[in-house]
Structure formats: C-alpha cells, structure tokens
Amino acid sequence: AQSVSQHNHHVILSEAASLELGCNYSYGGTVNLFWYVQYPGQHLQLLLKYFSGDPLVKGIKGFEAEFIKSKFSFNLRKPSVQWSDTAEYFCAVNSYNQGGKLIFGQGTELSVKP
C-alpha cells in the first residue's frame, strides 16, 4: 500500500532562515506528488505539484521541491522563510490507477519566529 512519511513534525525557525521539509513515499509505480499548505484557520491549498518533466518544481510564495526518484523523496525547500510562512505543510501522493485518491503524510507544523 502507498504511504507517505514526513520526518519533521514540528519545525521552528527564525525569519530569513532556510527551510527544508522532508517527504518520502512508498510506491513502485508512476506517481504524482503534491505539497499542500494549511495556514492557521484556513483550508488546505496547493503549494506545488510534480507529475512529469523537470524534477525541480517551483510553487507559490518562493517554495520549490525536488523529486528524486531513486530516493522516493519530494522535499520542500525555501531559501528564506518569513513569519507569514507559519503553517502546517502536507506532502501527498496519488497514482493514476487509484481514482485520484490522495495519500497524505502526517504533516509538518512550521513556526517562524519574527
């Protein structure tokens, strides 16, 4: 069965620090990979996604993620975080033969200190 693992449950950073959130998945076939973000009091929204092509994908608000197939990883990065990036971040995966069902990781709560 597919699964997604996010290694960091809670990350605390100061503004301007660099961010990298880990995400690993287990599935042998072709997958689509997503990062969703949930700002405090808001619903989930898409940050970025990968489905083919360049393994380095860029999303909104300066975020990027790199798909490394050999490592089954899709880590999220941002060179310099802002206080407004405080949120919970979810990695998710689906595959074409799974009816579009997303499998989510446990989530990583990011707190950015001003």
Next chain:
Amino acid sequence: NAGVTQTPKFRILKIGQSMTLQCTQDMNHNYMYWYRQDPGMGLKLIYYSVGAGITDKGEVPNGYNVSRSTTEDFPLRLELAAPSQTSVYFCASTDRVGHETQYFGPGTRLLVL
C-alpha cells in the same frame, strides 16, 4: 465561484446522536472526497465519489455513510456519533484524476462528547 463550501463550521454532538455534514461545490467537478484530519495523523480518506450515483470507501469509512445524488453535493452522514469521530472534516473536489489539484473546503470541526 464559491468553490467548495461546507456546513456547519463547528458542531458539538452527544454520543449516539447523528448528523450530516454538508459539502457543495460549484465547479462542476466529477470527483469529490471526504477526509478527516487528526493531530499528527495527516488527512485520511473516508469516502470518495467519481460522479453522481457512484461512491466508494476510502481508508477509514467505518461509522460513516455518503450519498451523491447530484454533481454538486456530497453529504457525509454520521449515524451513531462516537468520541473517536471527534475530528476536523474536509471535503475536496477535482475535475479529473491524476495530477489535477484537489480543491478543499474550509472544514467542519466536530466534537463528540
């Protein structure tokens, strides 16, 4: 477009009560999903639908029921509420399967006492 809307925003239930969580989308999406979110557990799929009249179980369907009589609406029914169903419930929809973005509603926070 309002996107995906959910009602109510918050509800307290007593054990054994029943309720329906409403979900409506105005994007004419065929695919709709119900997730529950528990702290430290991410989101788990409860039920999903690939079109009007077609529903299927997700990862954690026990204690829930769904129906899909129209493209727009996908209500989630709790028949006998239990404390284990205390959670935040999210409805989502998408146009096609694959790499299409799922659009989420604002969520319903449910507390069962």
